[in-house]
Amino acid sequence: DSGVTQTPKHLITATGQRVTLRCSPRSGDLSVYWYQQSLDQGLQFLIQYYNGEERAKGNILERFSAQQFPDLHSELNLSSLELGDSALYFCASSVGAATNEKLFFGSGTQLSVL
Amino acid sequence: AQSVAQPEDQVNVAEGNPLTVKCTYSVSGNPYLFWYVQYPNRGLQFLLKYITGDNLVKGSYGFEAEFNKSQTSFHLKKPSALVSDSALYFCAVNSGYSTLTFGKGTMLLVSP
Numbered sequence: 001d002s003g004v005t006q007t008p009k010h011l012i013t014a015t016g017q018r019v020t021l022r023c024s025p026r027s028g029d030l031s032v033y034w035y036q037q038s039l040d041q042g043l044q045f046l047i048q049y050y051n052g053e054e055r056a057k058g059n060i061l062e063r064f065s066a067q068q069f070p071d072l073h074s075e076l077n078l079s080s081l082e083l084g085d086s087a088l089y090f091c092a093s094s095v096g097a098a099t100n101e102k103l104f105f106g107s108g109t110q111l112s113v114l
Numbered sequence: 115a116q117s118v119a120q121p122e123d124q125v126n127v128a129e130g131n132p133l134t135v136k137c138t139y140s141v142s143g144n145p146y147l148f149w150y151v152q153y154p155n156r157g158l159q160f161l162l163k164y165i166t167g168d169n170l171v172k173g174s175y176g177f178e179a180e181f182n183k184s185q186t187s188f189h190l191k192k193p194s195a196l197v198s199d200s201a202l203y204f205c206a207v208n209s210g211y212s213t214l215t216f217g218k219g220t221m222l223l224v225s226p
Binding site: 104 | 146157158159160165208209212213217219
């Protein structure tokens with residue numbers, strides 16, 4: 001068990017809808033990362049937060065947004081969903097923001113857009 | 115831009131034999147290199163990393179990796195494979211100024 005908790009584990013929704021994925025980092029970790037994993041694109045970095053502030057942004061669509069709350073949990077909001085958004089979404093955490101730190105991954109949220 | 119190449123989609127090895135999973139990278143500046151493993155229906159787990167120093171890095175579950183700067187490679191190795199090592203392996207790279215970039219992954223299948 002990595003100590004990173006993601007909910008829900010599975011999510012089935014329809015095109016055009018909006019969903020929220022939740023992540024609780026390991027106790028003491030200040031950084032939260034969001035990744036999207038799909039068969040064709042592999043693991044794509046979406047966004048990183050450190051202690052409540054956006055730290056780095058990757059290939060995140062404008063329809064997607066995220067935030068990190070004062071208790072350090074994070075939410076990824078996906079709106080106007082399209083079929084192509086179906087993927088496994090991972091949250092990861094690390095102690096700090098340094099790029100040489102190892103990441104601890106949650107078990108992911110499997111999103112299916114029908 | 116930084117990138118990682120894992121040239122093999124799948125590696126097959128018999129239990130007890132040595133295994134190698136290949137990784138080459140491209141990054142500006144000095145690289146930080148990582149290996150992660152993903153078991154079915156699980157998140158990625160950290161295996162090992164190279165930051166600086168000794169080119170041979172030892173990690174979890176008996177795995178090791180060798181950093182080769184001239185060949186820009188960071189191959190993952192294990193002297194004797196176990197059936198339980200069967201999983202999806204990801205190589206990843208970043209520099210001091212960027213976030214982690216993952217390779218496409220290599221499926222390792224260890225047969226009894």
